[in-house]
Amino acid sequence: MGKKKGHNKPQxxxxxxxxxxxxxxxxxxxxxxxQLKSFSPKKGQATPPSTPEGSNSAPAAxxxxxxxxxxxxxxxxxxxxxxxxxxxxxxxxxxxSRADIENERKAKKLEKQMKKExxxxxxxxxxxxxxxxxxxxxxAKEAPANKGQKDAPKTPQxxxxxxxxxxxxxxxxxxxxxxxxxGSKNVSFKEKSNLKVRFDIQPSNQYDLTERxxxxxxxxxxxxxxHNVHPAFRRLAAKCEFKKxxxxxxxxxxxxxxxxxxxxxxxxRPDLPFSESISLDLQPQLCCLSDNGVHPxxxxxxxxxxxxxxxxxxxxxxxxxxxxxxxxKEWIENSAYYNFDLAExxxxxxxxxxxxxxxxxxILTYSRCPIxxxxxxxxxxxxxxxxxxxxxxxxxxSRGKTMLESLSEASIPCTxxxxxxxxxxxxxxxxxxxxxxxxxxxxxxxxxxGSSLLALSAQAVNIPVLVAAKTCTFVDKVRLDEHxxxxxxxxxxxxxxxxxxxxxxxxxxxxxPSSAPAVLKAKQLGYDN
Amino acid sequence: xxxxxxxISALKMFESLxxxxxxxxxxxxAIEALLEVLKTSTENISLKLNSTNSSSLSENLQDKVTSLxxxxxxxxxxxxxxxxxxxxxxxxxxxxxxxxxxxxxFLRFSSLISQEKLIDANFEAxxxxxxxxxNVFIKRIEKSRSIIAKCFRPFIRSNLKVLTHSYxxxxxxxxLESKAHGCVFHVFVTESxxxxxxxxxxxxxxxxxxxxxxxxxxxxxxIMESIDIVVFGAEGVMETGGxxxxxxxxxxxxxxxxxxxxxxxxxxxxxxxxxxxxxQSDTPNKFKYRYSTLESKKDALDDEHPLTDYTPPQYLNLLxxxxxxxxxxxxxxxxxxxxx
Numbered sequence: 001m002g003k004k005k006g007h008n009k010p011q012x013x014x015x016x017x018x019x020x021x022x023x024x025x026x027x028x029x030x031x032x033x034x035q036l037k038s039f040s041p042k043k044g045q046a047t048p049p050s051t052p053e054g055s056n057s058a059p060a061a062x063x064x065x066x067x068x069x070x071x072x073x074x075x076x077x078x079x080x081x082x083x084x085x086x087x088x089x090x091x092x093x094x095x096x097s098r099a100d101i102e103n104e105r106k107a108k109k110l111e112k113q114m115k116k117e118x119x120x121x122x123x124x125x126x127x128x129x130x131x132x133x134x135x136x137x138x139x140a141k142e143a144p145a146n147k148g149q150k151d152a153p154k155t156p157q158x159x160x161x162x163x164x165x166x167x168x169x170x171x172x173x174x175x176x177x178x179x180x181x182x183g184s185k186n187v188s189f190k191e192k193s194n195l196k197v198r199f200d201i202q203p204s205n206q207y208d209l210t211e212r213x214x215x216x217x218x219x220x221x222x223x224x225x226x227h228n229v230h231p232a233f234r235r236l237a238a239k240c241e242f243k244k245x246x247x248x249x250x251x252x253x254x255x256x257x258x259x260x261x262x263x264x265x266x267x268x269r270p271d272l273p274f275s276e277s278i279s280l281d282l283q284p285q286l287c288c289l290s291d292n293g294v295h296p297x298x299x300x301x302x303x304x305x306x307x308x309x310x311x312x313x314x315x316x317x318x319x320x321x322x323x324x325x326x327x328x329k330e331w332i333e334n335s336a337y338y339n340f341d342l343a344e345x346x347x348x349x350x351x352x353x354x355x356x357x358x359x360x361x362x363i364l365t366y367s368r369c370p371i372x373x374x375x376x377x378x379x380x381x382x383x384x385x386x387x388x389x390x391x392x393x394x395x396x397x398s399r400g401k402t403m404l405e406s407l408s409e410a411s412i413p414c415t416x417x418x419x420x421x422x423x424x425x426x427x428x429x430x431x432x433x434x435x436x437x438x439x440x441x442x443x444x445x446x447x448x449x450g451s452s453l454l455a456l457s458a459q460a461v462n463i464p465v466l467v468a469a470k471t472c473t474f475v476d477k478v479r480l481d482e483h484x485x486x487x488x489x490x491x492x493x494x495x496x497x498x499x500x501x502x503x504x505x506x507x508x509x510x511x512x513p514s515s516a517p518a519v520l521k522a523k524q525l526g527y528d529n
Numbered sequence: 530x531x532x533x534x535x536x537i538s539a540l541k542m543f544e545s546l547x548x549x550x551x552x553x554x555x556x557x558x559a560i561e562a563l564l565e566v567l568k569t570s571t572e573n574i575s576l577k578l579n580s581t582n583s584s585s586l587s588e589n590l591q592d593k594v595t596s597l598x599x600x601x602x603x604x605x606x607x608x609x610x611x612x613x614x615x616x617x618x619x620x621x622x623x624x625x626x627x628x629x630x631x632x633x634x635f636l637r638f639s640s641l642i643s644q645e646k647l648i649d650a651n652f653e654a655x656x657x658x659x660x661x662x663x664n665v666f667i668k669r670i671e672k673s674r675s676i677i678a679k680c681f682r683p684f685i686r687s688n689l690k691v692l693t694h695s696y697x698x699x700x701x702x703x704x705l706e707s708k709a710h711g712c713v714f715h716v717f718v719t720e721s722x723x724x725x726x727x728x729x730x731x732x733x734x735x736x737x738x739x740x741x742x743x744x745x746x747x748x749x750x751x752i753m754e755s756i757d758i759v760v761f762g763a764e765g766v767m768e769t770g771g772x773x774x775x776x777x778x779x780x781x782x783x784x785x786x787x788x789x790x791x792x793x794x795x796x797x798x799x800x801x802x803x804x805x806x807x808x809q810s811d812t813p814n815k816f817k818y819r820y821s822t823l824e825s826k827k828d829a830l831d832d833e834h835p836l837t838d839y840t841p842p843q844y845l846n847l848l849x850x851x852x853x854x855x856x857x858x859x860x861x862x863x864x865x866x867x868x869x
Binding site: 354357358359431464466499502503509510511512514515518 | 813
């Protein structure tokens with residue numbers, strides 16, 4: 001009965017749980033009960049964890065599982081057996097042992113106790129309103145990632161946010177975590193706690209690298225029917241869901257392929273001209289991916305879609321259908337070729353020309369951007385004195401490790417550190433190379449969360465910051481709602497102010513960030529075009 | 530027919546133009562030299578066609594045929610001649626940044642002939658077009674300094690204290706123009722070692738009755754609190770919006786920024802260079818050192834004192850050019866317009 005990860009919930013008796021839930025094993029339940037026994041809530045300690053625990057006693061009917069859709073079913077099946085403990089998971093449909101029943105009773109007792117604690121703690125918490133830091137639980141072994149922002153009112157803007165990640169950590173567990181408040185779905189949670197807690201952590205706040213991320217149970221496909229959504233799009237969404245596609249680059253490439261498949265298989269409606277019919281039928285596909293426009297597409301993908309629609313619009317309907325299809329497919333392939341093969345080559349060339357004139361080539365980079373990786377690999381062929389410092393974010397998949405592997409295979413000396421070592425690493429480096437997922441009109445760079453820390457530190461030690469940006473990622477927007485998750489890609493992003501960036505290396509030329517509108521104009525990516 | 534004229538050395542022409550008129554803009558001299566090269570190569574080709582030298586008749590005919598049929602290659606030959614001339618002029622000990630940018634812009638402008646005119650493809654006509662456009666370009670550039678001076682006038686009020694660095698003809702002309710329109714102001718000029726060019730600037734200013742003080746290079750920090758505006762010329766304006774100017778400019782600009790004094794740069798549009806330096810070490814060596822130094826001490830440049838430095842755009846407030854007044858950020862766009 002060792003401690004298992006992440007399953008610290010008391011088992012609610014007789015909870016009407018949906019049958020598809022992954023069954024818990026008896027050992028886990030015992031473990032949970034044990035942990036609960038040892039939980040000793042202190043007075044005066046606001047016990048946020050207790051509240052979800054308390055709420056769990058309520059039937060998890062509040063928890064939605066989009067169990068109705070076949071896709072969710074697939075996902076549920078694909079989930080690992082050791083899923084993050086959702087209350088509904090806990091119900092073991094199979095026979096319970098006596099020990100289990102005893103445990104259940106004990107658990108219930110404890111819950112009542114905790115409810116009382118919660119009530120008292122609630123008052124104290126309300127009194128101590130200014131306390132932003134979530135107080136640690138008894139053994140404060142929780143991951144720092146768990147300390148989300150507190151005291152913001154529960155987010156009403158996430159009612160449609162389908163995902164429910166309900167985890168909570170027990171006091172003793174050193175590796176469980178994930179306290180994410182959910183939106184309006186869990187009624188009992190709201191009732192129990194007056195603590196307004198908002199956790200601004202978007203993909204699941206994983207500290208453990210080996211576990212698969214929580215499946216985002218979403219209403220992705222609620223409005224899609226098998227008729228009108230091409231399976232290629234669904235596959236794309238599933239890949240994104242399972243983090244097979246990391247980053248905008250891979251997503252864009254995959255999106256190109258998906259579009260080609262779609263056009264290939266498309267049979268136009270007989271009564272409409274081709275362009276109208278295809279644009280009509282493209283709508284539900286995109287709706288299905290973006291949940292009816294609730295989640296905006298990532299910027300670069302949005303660009304692609306807009307240009308694609310423009311192409312469709314300009315189609316000459318008098319031609320043969322197969323001709324039109326070939327034309328569209330060719331256009332998509334060309335776009336992929338220009339924006340990937342050629343653009344990357346150009347960016348690599350420009351960056352290397354800048355690296356050439358440097359005395360010490362010590363590059364600092366963040367997480368993994370495929371273009372930056374290409375740049376470094378090509379540069380290593382030309383220069384011998386390259387040294388790469390990789391800064392990584394352990395909370396977001398540690399993709400820097402993949403980069404580290406591939407660079408080491410090319411025998412490039414590397415140094416790897418987490419984001420908290422940035423202060424040390426930035427003094428060693430001579431240039432910062434970042435990737436990005438979009439560039440806004442003003443020159444602000446949209447990149448993975450954490451990139452701005454590199455830019456800030458670089459400015460403080462006066463080293464240049466280069467951002468590798470493909471022109472297809474330039475958007476005609478002035479600001480982004482960074483906290484809204486985007487469709488398909490759920491990685492957390494942020495914007496880097498333009499005065500922190502020395503140069504944008506695009507496939508057209510090296511450009512200062514303030515010249516972003518010029519690039520937009522050159523590529524006719526503006527909205528009025 | 531007369532003998533073919535000897536090839537004009539672009540460098541010699543450039544130097545002679547500057548010697549004749551020391552006040553002439555360096556870029557302008559470079560362009561005029563290039564135009565001469567353009568004209569003389571025209572004459573050479575036409576002479577070739579008509580020559581009845583010792584070459585036999587059949588050879589002459591061959592010449593005619595080749596020069597008539599190889600129309601494309603003669604244009605290429607012309608371009609080659611011109612770029613050779615530019616390379617030659619770059620071997621000057623004067624500011625090579627200015628020469629490079631001026632020549633490149635001149636060549637681009639001249640060869641930007643519309644397609645209709647090229648259809649006739651008579652090489653002579655093409656050459657005439659080039660020369661015509663070259664003249665247009667030169668006329669425009671001749672006026673650039675006075676345009677800049679006019680643009681600068683609203684920035685000067687009476688009783689202003691102006692700080693400037695080293696000897697810049699554009700700044701000189703602008704200040705003289707303001708004085709001529711009745712402004713009374715006080716100019717502080719840095720000595721600007723190693724060549725003491727600030728002294729010349731102070732002399733010229735005093736001659737026209739402007740109150741001038743010559744200060745040490747090291748006294749800039751001391752004097753900055755009493756200064757109202759800082760004005761620089763530029764040897765080259767980069768794609769970043771930063772400038773290359775006499776060594777010491779960066780220090781003054783940083784000091785001005787720290788004390789919140791506005792910094793204005795005056796540069797003609799022919800000084801826009803298509804380079805993107807990230808920092809001092811990233812600026813090309815041909816801008817930092819004289820040609821002779823580069824040749825003689827190729828490998829031991831670490832011991833050489835650079836003659837120019839690069840001032841990044843964040844230290845500059847406005848650039849006043851003959852194309853208008855820009856923020857550093859807008860320079861990149863303008864440059865692209867010029868170079869396409």
